[in-house]
Amino acid sequence: MNNQLTKQIFSLIKLNNKLIAVESPLQQRPRLLTNLACECQRLDINCYLWTLEDDALHQLFTNHKGLTLQIVDQYQTIAKNRREHYFEILRFWKTTHLEGILILEGIFPWLGEQTSDPDFFLTSEWIKSALINLKLYNHSCNKTAILLGPNATVSSDIAPEVPTLIQQLPTIEEISTYLPQVLPDYSQVEIHAIAIAGVGMYLADIDYGIRQAIAPEITPDELVEKLSVYKIELFKRIYNIQFLQPPATAIGGLELMQQAFKTYKRLLTTLAKAYNLRLPKGILLIGPPGTGKSYSAKACSAKLGLPLIILEWGSFRSYGNLAEYKLKNLLALVDRINRVILYLDDFDKGFTLGDDLSKRLAGMLLTWMQERTSEVLVIASANNIEWLPPELTRSGRFDEIFKVDLPNYGERHEIFKIHLARFDPRFRNGGDGYTEQEWKRLLKATQRCVGAEIAAIVERAAVCCFCQMFGDDVSPRKELPPLEITLSALLAARQSMNPLAIREADKVESMRNIATLQGQPSSPIDSSIYSLGNVDIFG
Known part of the structure; x- marks a missing residue:
């Protein structure tokens, strides 16, 4: 099992952090809870779980059958007598003689930035204050509270007090280490091929995809193909993107751009790396609609032999307050896949309003493009380059700008x-x-x-x-x-x-x-x- 996140959590606990935020996707939750409970049992530490859904406190145990939960009657009795709201657990954990680790699930929505709703605002401020008091009150006690959820967004006023850990997508090495548990009869070569197909998914998703595809007569090659299809469907649901394997795409004209694609392919070689040469940070295709900008991105995918991720940049606006969270996860996915082309379609349409959301998303993208070390080729298309912020088009962001004109x-x-x-x-x-x-x-x-x-x-x-x-009625023919x-x-x-x-x-x-x-x-x-x-x- 992947225990990296568990190790990071206990490293923070050893540094006497009494309040820790952990971002983990829902599908990975049983695995994470099992890992935490196992480590707690090994260290002889009690481990408790509270969820907003049922406002019940459970102690976690593990055995050969997996994870078990035992209800803590002491909390149920006290909470029933003095309950004022669903977050009585914070007051209970501050004063109870129980020690160990308390996992609080479902509390993050109240820890974001300020809202205009007065009731929500008052509840949010009370929770933030209670958490800080919890940290101060239990400074010398063997108590740690772990805030757990899929989106660990914490407002700036308490962010310095709450270190945040994010469960990263597993590496190909971690996937290869895990797969023999699911596929014990597969060879190392077959395991590696399936691990490559699973890159970009969490272990729980890979496990589900394999179990959905597995059949008595299935071959390893067929399993790789089915797992790849499942991954494409999953990416569409979670990230709202198209994930395409390198297509067989013929392109008419644009010889200068195609020559640049050949150069990019050479820059992906180990020889180019030895000379500290790299891919351009980004490529911008500008010109009227229909001139072949999207088609050029597919042609680049075919020329380089890299998968293509197609994202409609303007679609992030539909996520509202979750837009930055969605973009952060997508960029993490792209980094983990590594050798891939990220195509931002209709890039200019995401900046037509020029509001704060557009600026924040652009800032996230710029920071990522500037600091990333992964071999990702970013291609963006725009009809109206004047809509783009000037900082996006300077060298170091989009190193090359191609005019895709009407065909001659x-x-x-x-x-x-x-x-x-x-x-x-x-x-x-x-x-x-x-x-x-x-x-x-x-x-x-x-x-x-x-x-x-x-x-x-x-x-x-x-x-x-x-x-x-x-004619209208055509009889079947042997030869058309x-x-x-x-x-x-x-x-x-x-x-x-x-x-x-x-x-x-x-x-x-x-x-x-x-x-x-x-x-x-x-x-x-x-x-x-x-x-x-x-x-x-x-x-």
Whole structure:
């Protein structure tokens, strides 16, 4: 079992700390309580647990069956006679002859910053005062109170009096040490593979994921795959993020940015570390919507072979007062996974209001980016860089800023071929279904179309050609004829769409101009055979 947190707690107790805050996730609670009770029994110290839910005091014991709880009648009698509120336990522990460790579960919500609710405020202040008095009164007694909860947020007025410990996610070594208890018949190599799949989860989550996936005929490789799927679902529920393994992503154009990705891959090698070279602290992609910023992050994941975490930065605002707690946990997760890409999508939208919450979240992110030692590549995308605080865009935070612009003729040609290959076999394996003149006609018709709009044009054309090939009632066939997308279908699909860069020409041009001033180009000058022709910005 992972006893690191238990060791830290008892180290603080030996230093005569009478009040300790411990942040531990709910799923790890039984394991932590068992570890504390075991250590207390070893040291011949009584261990008690009080929970807000039932306002009952229990003494904790461990045996070969696990953790057992025995109710303390003395507290029940006294509390019943003089109960004024649910926190009578604080007065009881200050005056009782009982000694040892008291674990108080569920008290943190009253220990945060001040609130406008007068009743809540009075209760909160009484609890804070009672805790401080508890510490002073029991200074020479063998009594320690441990405040336990999933979010150990303590207001600044009492924070100096309460040292805080946080249960960290287990390392891959700790997971590898634990797994043989669950999978005794697995080899060391198989254990290591499963431990890699479990990085980023607590031991309780790994245990649950394995027991959910395990079956009599399952192979170790299948278990790794199922545990990875469970982890992705868990991350979505807990952190509201997408966790993607390196995808097989083809990207059209943006050669300069792709060249930078190759450089980042070399910086991940041990040789680069030997020369004290590192990844950039952050990369910022700026430009109009739909130009391929999110797609570029996936391409970077594929190029580097690193998993990708996608986070909508503006979504943290929905957590309100819990936003900083959520961000702290997410950054701890990213650090523990280590070699991963953190992609902050629509980064600028989190700063539109410019309020205190935005500034606090930005401050947390900046501090983490500046001080972290993990090999995490941070990529953020923004449509409007002027919404970002200036301190975010200076060197040392986002070391490289790329302008992701409207695709030129050659890039549109590559993007079209990538999407056409999804439906039309003529464009697969380097093939081509159109003549040079047909391409020039199509590319001229799609001036100022971004990658997302090109994908939509191809999909509409594919649907049109499919409907032309088959009627309403189609009998089953042994061999399906290939779907060939015609140039006329693509041109018709283009005519049915009004690109954003034409509809909102002023806004898009403003974004492009600002991006040109702030960022370096992600594409070289178009040197393809399709680069000729007059450009009419009004299409």
